[in-house]
Amino acid sequence: MRASHRQRGFIVAMLHRLSGIALAIFLPIHFLALGTALQGANALDSFLALTRRPLAEFAEIGIVVALAIHMTLGSRVLAIEFLGFREKTVALLSVCTAAVLAFGLFFALNLSWTG
Amino acid sequence: MTEALNVEIWRGDEKGQFQSFAIPTRPHQTVLDVVTEVQREHDATLSYRFACRVGMCGSCAMVVNGRPRWTCRTRVNAVIGGGNHLRLEPLRNFTIVKDLAVEMTQFFDKWKEAHGYFEPGPHEKSDFAVVSPQSRERQAADAGIECIGCGVCYSACDVVGWNKDYLGPAALNRAWTLMNDVRDFDQAARLDAVSGDDGCQACHTHMSCTTFCPKAIAPTYSIAGLKRAAVIGVLRGAR
Amino acid sequence: MNARFFAAQRITAFVLAFAVVIHLTTIIYAVRGGLTAADILARTHGNTGLALFYGVFVIAVAIHAPIGLRNVLREWSAWHGRTLDTSLAFLALLLLVLGLRAVTAVFGS
Numbered sequence: 001m002r003a004s005h006r007q008r009g010f011i012v013a014m015l016h017r018l019s020g021i022a023l024a025i026f027l028p029i030h031f032l033a034l035g036t037a038l039q040g041a042n043a044l045d046s047f048l049a050l051t052r053r054p055l056a057e058f059a060e061i062g063i064v065v066a067l068a069i070h071m072t073l074g075s076r077v078l079a080i081e082f083l084g085f086r087e088k089t090v091a092l093l094s095v096c097t098a099a100v101l102a103f104g105l106f107f108a109l110n111l112s113w114t115g
Numbered sequence: 116m117t118e119a120l121n122v123e124i125w126r127g128d129e130k131g132q133f134q135s136f137a138i139p140t141r142p143h144q145t146v147l148d149v150v151t152e153v154q155r156e157h158d159a160t161l162s163y164r165f166a167c168r169v170g171m172c173g174s175c176a177m178v179v180n181g182r183p184r185w186t187c188r189t190r191v192n193a194v195i196g197g198g199n200h201l202r203l204e205p206l207r208n209f210t211i212v213k214d215l216a217v218e219m220t221q222f223f224d225k226w227k228e229a230h231g232y233f234e235p236g237p238h239e240k241s242d243f244a245v246v247s248p249q250s251r252e253r254q255a256a257d258a259g260i261e262c263i264g265c266g267v268c269y270s271a272c273d274v275v276g277w278n279k280d281y282l283g284p285a286a287l288n289r290a291w292t293l294m295n296d297v298r299d300f301d302q303a304a305r306l307d308a309v310s311g312d313d314g315c316q317a318c319h320t321h322m323s324c325t326t327f328c329p330k331a332i333a334p335t336y337s338i339a340g341l342k343r344a345a346v347i348g349v350l351r352g353a354r
Numbered sequence: 355m356n357a358r359f360f361a362a363q364r365i366t367a368f369v370l371a372f373a374v375v376i377h378l379t380t381i382i383y384a385v386r387g388g389l390t391a392a393d394i395l396a397r398t399h400g401n402t403g404l405a406l407f408y409g410v411f412v413i414a415v416a417i418h419a420p421i422g423l424r425n426v427l428r429e430w431s432a433w434h435g436r437t438l439d440t441s442l443a444f445l446a447l448l449l450l451v452l453g454l455r456a457v458t459a460v461f462g463s
Contacts, residue, residue, distance in 0.1 A: 002207075003181045003182040003183070003271070003323075003327075004271050004272070004273055004323040004327075007321065007322065007326055009320060009321040009322035009323065010273060017319075017426060020426075021423070023419070024420075027415065027449060027453075028448065028452055031449070031452035031455065031456040032456075034460055035452065035455045036459070037395060037456075037459035037460055038458070038459040041395050042391070043391075044394070045390060045391040048390065048391060064378065064381070067374060067377075068378060071370070074370075076320075077319075077320050078367055078371065080320055080336070080339055081320070081342050081343065084336075086333075086336065103382070106382045107378075107381070107382050107385070110382050110385045110386045278429055310356070310357040310360070311357070312356045312428070316356070316360040319425075342364075345360060346357075346360070346361045346365075349357050349358050
């Protein structure tokens with residue numbers, strides 16, 4: 001593996017890019033699902049019933065984590081580009097990782113809470 | 116210390132291959148010492164570049180064990196770890212001329228494309244320009260002014276690999292130093308040149324340029340400055 | 355044109371950074387205690403404040419996502435030029451229409 005691909009900046013840029021692609025694919029589906037509420041609560045309910053399977057819940061956690069990754073790593077880019085941050089890599093990336101894990105964990109816990 | 120180094124060197128052009136040499140280890144040996152010994156004692160047909168051999172000119176830049184660096188400023192002991200293996204390749208993202216020598220023309224053409232040159236303006240100057248070294252602009256320019264065009268950042272940049280027309284970190288860094296030169300008359304055209312699809316906005320903050328620059332310049336932050344200038348330009352309706 | 359794409363994407367990014375934090379917090383709270391349509395819609399139907407928030411969210415995403423995809427496709431595939439830009443404009447329109455439809459569905463009264 002070439003040296004540039006082992007740099008932290010490259011790894012987080014790839015996480016940022018791949019999570020963005022995943023979200024772009026997910027969004028139209030998300031909008032369509034919510035749009036079923038136009039036919040009333042029952043229409044939305046029958047869609048939500050599909051999401052109670054373990055595989056669907058796993059995918060949901062994945063999408064939530066993807067959103068958290070994309071937002072935190074995007075904030076890193078905005079901070080460097082527009083707020084003049086000098087990346088003290090360890091500090092900034094640690095904060096990003098912590099934020100992502102927190103969001104993901106809370107979501108997963110809350111999901112299982114409901115049973 | 117091991118007795119001999121196993122040195123793999125790229126020979127030929129893009130369709131070439133590695134050739135191995137056994138070179139004795141010597142105290143305080145640099146990678147440039149190794150290449151020179153190969154060319155003088157083992158294979159006179161090896162092509163490589165160097166000039167000052169003291170870390171001032173940047174001519175000896177090449178990829179050593181996967182990382183782009185200056186061979187005259189790289190001690191062999193620092194890169195072989197516990198082993199004895201050295202792998203030397205020409206800089207990435209450049210067309211290979213032969214062996215370890217690459218074609219630098221496109222690299223410097225992009226400096227021109229990015230308007231990386233000083234434009235004195237139409238009027239004759241009656242006196243020296245007064246520029247405070249403490250001013251914000253001068254400090255921003257000074258942070259990037261030491262670039263000697265060695266090509267290490269360009270070699271390290273992934274976006275250059277993905278987009279052949281991307282101006283690259285060195286050209287954009289130079290453009291930023293000139294954007295902060297209060298004597299320069301070319302700012303509008305320069306901003307135009309660096310804020311297209313192949314300009315500053317193609318940088319995705321991987322920061323390999325900043326990691327590998329032997330002069331400790333941070334092109335990432337210079338490019339960030341260009342990005343800010345580009346957005347302000349759009350908001351002002353200039354573009 | 356391209357500097358405008360860049361500016362639009364970064365400006366919507368600032369908007370989305372805030373909106374996403376709010377959205378993530380909201381959905382984490384919302385999934386507690388089960389997630390039936392009646393529950394959600396009871397809280398959201400007729401809520402003008404939330405409708406406005408999500409309306410802005412949708413518009414920002416419809417601008418932000420296609421420009422991001424444009425970068426990816428130009429760098430990682432051979433697709434570029436007019437056809438790419440036009441296709442992504444359609445994607446933006448699709449996201450806008452589907453998104454505002456979803457906002458109406460959830461927050462309309």
